[in-house]
Amino acid sequence: MFNRLMITLTSVLLFSTTPFSAARAxxxxxxxxxxxxxxxxxxxxxxxxxxxxxxxxxxxxxxxxxxxxxxxxxxxxxxxxxxxxxxxxxxxxxxxxxxxxxxxxxxxxxxxxxxxxxxxxxxxxxxxxxxxxxxxxxxxxxxxxxxxxGPQVIFCKPEVKGLSDLKGMKVRVGDQSAANFVAKLGATGISMPFGEVQQSLSRGVVDCAITGPASANSGGWPEAATTVLPVALQLxxxxxxxxxxxxxxxxxxxxxxxxxxxxxxxxxxxxxxxxxxxDAMRCNTGQPPCERGKPYKLIEAAVSEADLKTVAAAVGEVSLPTWAKQCNAVAPDCEAEWKKSVGVELGL
CATH class of the missing domain: 3.40.190.170 (Bacterial extracellular solute-binding protein, family 7)
Structure with missing residues (x-):
């Protein structure tokens, strides 16, 4: 009798909880x-x-x-x-x-x-x-x-006028492609967490650092830098x-x-x-309107035609050859697929 009652109660409980469980599922x-x-x-x-x-x-x-x-x-x-x-x-x-x-x-x-x-x-x-x-x-x-x-540009503690001034400097970079590029300029690329950059610029651990203007503004980089060189390297x-x-x-x-x-x-x-x-470029250089960031007074270096050509040439001379070796090592068709898609757009 007890066993039959327990079976009945168990059946009722299971039946009564099934809709609730299904609803939660x-x-x-x-x-x-x-x-x-x-x-x-x-x-x-x-x-x-x-x-x-x-x-x-x-x-x-x-x-x-x-x-x-x-x-x-x-x-x-x-x-x-x-x-x-x-x-x-x-x-x-x-x-x-x-x-x-x-x-x-x-x-x-x-x-x-x-x-x-x-x-x-x-x-x-x-x-x-x-x-x-x-x-x-x-x-x-x-x-x-x-x-x-957003476009990744260069912030420096020493005043710079162009990419050639980076020679001999230590530059915080975001990835290997950027490290290879600054090495081509005669600089040393240093990997560093974003949160450490402002203090590192201030103390001279690095001379320059690459990021987007909005990120630099939110991280207080202009407090430690003097110059921004707005030549876009990456997005x-x-x-x-x-x-x-x-x-x-x-x-x-x-x-x-x-x-x-x-x-x-x-x-x-x-x-x-x-x-x-x-907006951040205006904020960092003290130009109104500055609506989303904190106003600073960085010097905005003029971007020369020579610098634009140096960056444009980096794809074929630096970025692509180095990256292709890395990518092909894990995916043999990587470079070929890139050239069939992006490469066609660039005329490579």
Whole structure:
């Protein structure tokens, strides 16, 4: 009798909790690893608010847990490994930082390749399909779009008038492509976390450093520098990717909604990045209007035709040959695919 009663009660409890459990199972949790909290206004005003409002924007039954990479205590160089592991479902990929794990990413933004937003759109669109295929095969991930932090320019503590003045100096660089470029100029490229640069400039640990004007402004670099040389070397390409197992949790219709929303974010960041660059250049050099940053009074060195030619020539002379060896070592078709897409655009 007791056994029959227990069986009956158990059956009732299971029946009564089944709808509740099914309802909970429909909610998909997306853990998002974002850009560093102190990396600038793109992360603060675009990325973070977007993901926090993603459920409302898409109408999907999702719960989003957004965490900046530095708050999570994860090196940003590990972005693709984290994505592959499934520890996070979506990762805001920092292109230069993850390029050691997947060199093809660097092919989107070699020094001298993207010297303007217009050039960047063209070249990134041409090669992102190949990069996406690599992420899928090597990291079980789907690329959901690519965006630029903005033109990367040079900030120096000593006053400089052009690229030739960098000879003999120590320059903080963001990736190997930039390191190879400054080496060609006779300078020494030094890898250093963004948060350490301002103090390093102040103390003379480095003479110059490369980043976007908005990032430099938010990091206080103009407090330690005297000059900005606004010759664009790269666009500092970043992007979003989702683990394929996480992607498979959604129906095709839901996937379309999610991908569409992130496409809108990418487009929004492209436009915002250009606005930030122009505003930050004014802020850093004390020119009104300065609407989003802190005003400083850096000297803006004039960009010469010789410097523009040096940067443009860097693709064929420095960036491409060095990168191609690295990329071909892990993907034998890498250079060939780049030349068939981006190379055709450049006439190489």
């Amino acid at each position: 429909e909610t998909i949790t997306l853990r998002v690893l974002g850009q560093p909290s102190g990396s600038g206004l793109i992360a603060q005003q675009k990325e973070k608010p977007f993901f926090e409002a993603l459920a409302e924007k898409t109408g999907l039954d999702i719960k989003v847990e957004y965490l900046p990479v530095d708050v999570a205590g994860i090196p940003d160089t590990d972005g693709l490994r984290i994505l592959k592991s499934g520890l996070f479902d979506i990762v805001s990929i920092r292109g230069p930082q993850v390029s050691r794990d997947e060199p093809s990413v660097l092919g989107l933004d070699l020094v001298g390749l993207n010297t303007s937003f217009e050039a960047g759109r063209k070249h990134i669109d041409a090669f992102s399909g190949y990069v996406g295929a690599r992420l899928e095969s090597q990291f079980n991930a789907k690329l959901l779009g690519v965006w630029p932090a 500092a390409v970043n992007g979003y990717a989702i683990n394929l197992n996480s992607w498979a949790k959604f129906t095709p219709e839901q996937q379309t909604k999610l991908a569409g929303a992130i496409n809108e974010l990418n487009a929004d960041i492209w436009a915002f990045s250009k606005e930030l660059y122009e």
